[in-house]
Amino acid sequence: MKAGIGMDTATETKTCIVCGQEQNEGIMIVNAFICEPCESEIVKTEVEDERYPHFVSQMRKLWYRILT
Numbered sequence: 001m002k003a004g005i006g007m008d009t010a011t012e013t014k015t016c017i018v019c020g021q022e023q024n025e026g027i028m029i030v031n032a033f034i035c036e037p038c039e040s041e042i043v044k045t046e047v048e049d050e051r052y053p054h055f056v057s058q059m060r061k062l063w064y065r066i067l068t
Contacts, residue, residue, distance in 0.1 A: 019056045
């Protein structure tokens with residue numbers, strides 16, 4: 001597993017950076033949490049999908065965390 005990316009199996013809830021909902025299962029990337037439903041949607045979303053720009057915008061937050 002690469003540093004900074006991993007499955008979060010803890011039972012504590014975290015706020016998803018994509019949907020803003022409290023969830024307890026998902027992945028941690030850098031110091032950001034993405035819940036399983038959002039991860040699944042991101043992976044299967046095509047570029048032409050109307051939700052794609054939202055996902056791109058939310059994922060940019062990860063890069064800002066890395067660079068700052």
